[in-house]
Amino acid sequence: MKTRAVRLYGVDDIRCEEFELPEIKEDEILVKVITDSVCMSTYKTVKQGKNHKRVPKDVDVHPIILGHEFAGTIVKVGAKWQHEFKPGEKFAQQPALNYKGSLASPGYSYRFFGGDCTYCIIPQEVMELGCLLHYEGESFCQASLGEPMSCIIGGYHANYHTNKQNYNHKMGIKENGNLLILRGAGPMGLGAVDYVYSLQEKPKRVVVTDLDDTKLARARKVLPESKMKEIGVELIYMNPSHVENSTEALMALTEGNGYDDIFVYAPVRALAEQADKLLAFDGCLNFFAGPTDKDFTALINLYNCHYTSTHIMGSTGGNTDDLIEALTLSAKNIINPSLMVTHVGGLDSVVETTKNLPNIPGGKKLIYTQVDMPLTAIEDFGKMEGELFEKLHTSCEKHSGSWNAEAEKILLEHYRVELN
Numbered sequence: 001m002k003t004r005a006v007r008l009y010g011v012d013d014i015r016c017e018e019f020e021l022p023e024i025k026e027d028e029i030l031v032k033v034i035t036d037s038v039c040m041s042t043y044k045t046v047k048q049g050k051n052h053k054r055v056p057k058d059v060d061v062h063p064i065i066l067g068h069e070f071a072g073t074i075v076k077v078g079a080k081w082q083h084e085f086k087p088g089e090k091f092a093q094q095p096a097l098n099y100k101g102s103l104a105s106p107g108y109s110y111r112f113f114g115g116d117c118t119y120c121i122i123p124q125e126v127m128e129l130g131c132l133l134h135y136e137g138e139s140f141c142q143a144s145l146g147e148p149m150s151c152i153i154g155g156y157h158a159n160y161h162t163n164k165q166n167y168n169h170k171m172g173i174k175e176n177g178n179l180l181i182l183r184g185a186g187p188m189g190l191g192a193v194d195y196v197y198s199l200q201e202k203p204k205r206v207v208v209t210d211l212d213d214t215k216l217a218r219a220r221k222v223l224p225e226s227k228m229k230e231i232g233v234e235l236i237y238m239n240p241s242h243v244e245n246s247t248e249a250l251m252a253l254t255e256g257n258g259y260d261d262i263f264v265y266a267p268v269r270a271l272a273e274q275a276d277k278l279l280a281f282d283g284c285l286n287f288f289a290g291p292t293d294k295d296f297t298a299l300i301n302l303y304n305c306h307y308t309s310t311h312i313m314g315s316t317g318g319n320t321d322d323l324i325e326a327l328t329l330s331a332k333n334i335i336n337p338s339l340m341v342t343h344v345g346g347l348d349s350v351v352e353t354t355k356n357l358p359n360i361p362g363g364k365k366l367i368y369t370q371v372d373m374p375l376t377a378i379e380d381f382g383k384m385e386g387e388l389f390e391k392l393h394t395s396c397e398k399h400s401g402s403w404n405a406e407a408e409k410i411l412l413e414h415y416r417v418e419l420n
Helices: 040-051 124-128 140-144 146-158 187-198 213-222 225-229 246-252 269-277 302-307 320-331 347-355 378-383 387-398 405-414
Strands: 002-010 013-020 029-038 070-077 090-093 119-122 132-134 160-162 169-171 178-182 205-209 234-238 259-264 279-287 311-314 341-346 364-368
Touching (some): 002 040, 013 347, 029 140, 029 347, 040 347, 070 140, 132 320, 140 146, 140 320, 140 405, 146 187, 146 320, 160 279, 160 311, 178 187, 178 269, 187 205, 187 213, 187 225, 205 246, 225 234, 234 246, 259 269, 269 279, 341 347, 347 364, 387 405
Parallel strands (some): 178 205, 205 234, 259 279, 279 311, 341 364
Antiparallel strands (some): 002 013, 029 070, 029 364, 070 090, 090 132, 160 169
C-alpha cells in the first residue's frame, strides 16, 4: 500500500513524498499513524545526516522516515503476532530499542518505520522487545507525548542519594527536599513539573527558572502555583535575569541549605556550573539536556564532591517501564502531557517545522499525520478564520490554553480521519 512520509536523504535534505510500502512479513505489523510530536533530536538528526550515529551511511540512496514520538492504530498483523495484537486497536511505541547492541531506532534508522507518515511497518524486533504497547487512553496525542514524558520520568528515577551508614543508593529524588529545574519553562520542564503530582515521595519545594518571560507566563497559566499548593508543595517560578545575583537568590529560597535535586534542562556551561554551586549536602545534579558538542565540559567543585557528597550524573531517554508509567498516568488523568504542546499542524508542515525548529517559539509541535494543515500556535486559534479554529479555540480555552482530547476529536472529525 502507499504511504506518505517525510524522509531524510542527507544534511538538511528532507522531503515529504508518497511511495509504496512492501507487503508485511509474518513477523511484522502495519500501522496507521495518527500523531507524531516533533523532537529536537530530529532536528539534530537533520543537521547531521549520515554523520549521526543512528543514521545509515547509505541514507542518500535508502532514505529513512523521520519521527519517533508517534501513535496510531493497528491495521494488519502478521501471523506471528496475531495472538497479541488485533487490527483496530490503538498503539504507542518505545523507540529506544537497543536491539542486540544495535543503535537502530525509528525516526533515525528505518526505511519503513517512523512517525512522520500516514502508514508504516513495525519490524519484528519491536514486538520481540515488548516495545509495541497497547494503549487504552482517550487521545492519540497523549500516547505520542508518552515518549518525551518517559524521558522525564527516567530522569526522576535515575537521580539518587547516598546512605552514609551502608553506602546504599536510594533511587529517585529526595522526599521533602528542594527540587530545582533550570530552564524549566519549556515543554520538557513543564512535563517535569507536572510529574511531581504523581509522586508518592514529593519534594517540599519546586523552583523553576527560565529567561523567557513568555514561557514563564504560560507555565503559570497551565501549572499555577495554587495547584501545586493543593498537594502540599511550594512552587516558585523565577526569571534569574531579573535579580542581581541569581545564584544567591536561588540559594536564599532554600534558607541557604541548597537543592537536593537539580535538573539542568539546557546544555549551557554556565547553567551547569551554577547548578553545581547550588547543591545541598548529598545533592544530585542531573544534566538532562543533551549537548551537540562532543567536547562539552564544565567546571565542578570537587571539594564539595569529596566533603559534602555532591554528585553529578546524566540521563537520556526512558525505558519501556518509564513509557508504560507515562501512558498509565496519562490515561488516569494524573498527569497531562498535552500541556507541553503549543503548536498543531499536519504532515505537510513537517519539513519546514523540523528544519526551523529552534527558531519557532513555544513548546512541543504536534503533528496530525493524516491531515494537511499549516503549523498553527494554539494561542493564535482565536485569530484564525473558519469554524475549525473557532471550535479549537473554544476547546483549548476551557483547558487553560492547552491542547486536549476534545480538541483532537474536533480536528479529526473536521478532516474526516478514519481511525481504522
